[in-house]
Amino acid sequence: MNCKDLTLLLIIFFSFIILFPSKASSQSTNADTTYIHDKDMVDVLSRKKQHKNNDSLITKPKSKNYFLSVVPAVGYTLQTGFAGIISANIGYYTDKSPDAKISQISTSVTYSEYNQVIFPVFANIWTKGGGYNIISDNRYISYPSNIYGLGGATDPNQDHTIDFSQIKL
Numbered sequence: 001m002n003c004k005d006l007t008l009l010l011i012i013f014f015s016f017i018i019l020f021p022s023k024a025s026s027q028s029t030n031a032d033t034t035y036i037h038d039k040d041m042v043d044v045l046s047r048k049k050q051h052k053n054n055d056s057l058i059t060k061p062k063s064k065n066y067f068l069s070v071v072p073a074v075g076y077t078l079q080t081g082f083a084g085i086i087s088a089n090i091g092y093y094t095d096k097s098p099d100a101k102i103s104q105i106s107t108s109v110t111y112s113e114y115n116q117v118i119f120p121v122f123a124n125i126w127t128k129g130g131g132y133n134i135i136s137d138n139r140y141i142s143y144p145s146n147i148y149g150l151g152g153a154t155d156p157n158q159d160h161t162i163d164f165s166q167i168k169l
């Protein structure tokens with residue numbers, strides 16, 4: 001076993017110890033409430049002892065009207081070539097009651113090396129009082145691509161461009 005293999009094994013071993021600790025002390029009981037102390041990345045990176053007062057996963061009062069995240073990315077597939085992506089997600093409450101469910105809208109915009117545009121919008125919206133859940137999946141796709149025909153008698157040097165466009169509501 002060489003040094004690289006040993007280093008990889010040690011990294012995997014210590015990652016499991018940090019991310020999957022023993023569950024023996026993971027529950028604490030209050031007079032009327034049981035808290036299960038899970039860990040998220042904030043807890044792991046801060047390396048603080050888990051108490052119900054500083055656990056980032058315990059439900060906190062709703063102090064914000066919305067929660068927004070925006071993430072850029074790059075990717076590669078055979079169909080799109082290299083692609084630039086911007087993803088966004090917003091979560092919000094439509095009601096101020098303590099048992100209100102969070103509504104969310106997720107979207108991303110992808111532009112590829114082959115001038116392809118992919119723009120999906122997903123929504124999961126709760127009405128006031130939580131009576132109805134409105135789910136939506138909308139998409140815009142502009143997907144030009146080259147085809148070469150079917151069968152063995154086609155010329156691989158002669159392609160045809162097909163410009164596929166779609167709006168789905």
